[in-house]
Amino acid sequence: MSGYFTEEIPAEELTRQMEVARGVGDSVRALVAATVVTDVDEDDVIEAQRLIDAATAILERRRIDSSFGIRFNSDGRQRNWGNAVEGIRNPVAPPVEFEAGDDRVWAEFSLGPQYEGPPGLVHGGVIALILDQVLGHAAVHAGAPGMTGTLSIRYRQGTKLGSMRTEAWIDRTEGVKTFAKGQISTADGICAEAEGIFIMPRWARELDIDRRSRIGDA
Numbered sequence: 001m002s003g004y005f006t007e008e009i010p011a012e013e014l015t016r017q018m019e020v021a022r023g024v025g026d027s028v029r030a031l032v033a034a035t036v037v038t039d040v041d042e043d044d045v046i047e048a049q050r051l052i053d054a055a056t057a058i059l060e061r062r063r064i065d066s067s068f069g070i071r072f073n074s075d076g077r078q079r080n081w082g083n084a085v086e087g088i089r090n091p092v093a094p095p096v097e098f099e100a101g102d103d104r105v106w107a108e109f110s111l112g113p114q115y116e117g118p119p120g121l122v123h124g125g126v127i128a129l130i131l132d133q134v135l136g137h138a139a140v141h142a143g144a145p146g147m148t149g150t151l152s153i154r155y156r157q158g159t160k161l162g163s164m165r166t167e168a169w170i171d172r173t174e175g176v177k178t179f180a181k182g183q184i185s186t187a188d189g190i191c192a193e194a195e196g197i198f199i200m201p202r203w204a205r206e207l208d209i210d211r212r213s214r215i216g217d218a
């Protein structure tokens with residue numbers, strides 16, 4: 001399966017690269033939020049646009065031919081910097097950084113004005129995006145990774161923009177299918193609940209266990 005790479009970056013160098021990646025990702029995230037809510041004069045908007053275009057031209061001086069993919073380093077760490085939920089260098093990603101316990105995974109994070117759907121509330125598609133990832137992550141954590149086959153969401157109340165928590169756990173596994181459940185909550189309580197079926201794709205079923213678990217680490 002393409003998009004999965006193995007690489008050998010010395011640990012200290014990888015840590016340094018991660019700091020730079022997070023730095024530029026965070027700066028563009030702040031830029032996106034500022035673009036949505038700025039109230040400065042039009043001349044300032046136009047000047048900002050000129051500077052942004054100059055920054056884009058610098059970044060485009062050299063680029064990879066594909067999307068970022070998932071890169072496994074020899075020290076056990078992996079880079080999924082392009083992931084739409086977790087990718088530290090992807091400004092579209094909040095990013096959501098998961099923690100894992102015995103029977104579940106969770107994350108605390110914040111969504112700003114660029115994720116708005118109804119006024120003041122998170123867009124339902126963004127809720128689905130995050131629930132897909134957290135349920136998928138729970139399947140990985142349980143050692144039963146898979147692609148999302150089905151995802152069902154019950155939106156119980158609007159999710160206010162700002163701080164929130166998501167968590168997910170495995171309900172059961174049946175052969176290549178992993179049934180996961182999860183939720184997103186704010187200070188108002190549970191806002192959305194999800195159930196998902198994650199299915200190990202055929203190409204992964206044919207891999208040996210070691211390679212499969214490395215892909216599942218994604």
Ligand SMILES: CCCCCCCCCCCCCC(=O)SCCNC(=O)CCNC(=O)[C@H](O)C(C)(C)COP(=O)(O)OP(=O)(O)OC[C@H]1O[C@@H](n2cnc3c(N)ncnc32)[C@H](O)[C@@H]1OP(=O)(O)O
Nearest residue numbers: 132133136137145146147148149150197199201204215218
């Ligand atoms: C190791 C892999 C790791 C993957 C990445 C980890 C990322 C980590 C986190 C990422 C998080 C974000 C994740 C993302 O964003 S994943 C991106 C969004 N999802 C996709 O793009 C998935 C596209 N679909 C596929 O690749 C295949 O159709 C899948 C893999 C889903 C099934 O494959 P295939 O079609 O070849 O399966 P099969 O014919 O052998 O059937 C097997 C069993 O499954 C049952 N079934 C089939 N389809 C569905 C369905 N839709 N719902 C419920 N059940 C379904 C079927 O009845 C049978 O059951 P049974 O009759 O045996 O009881």
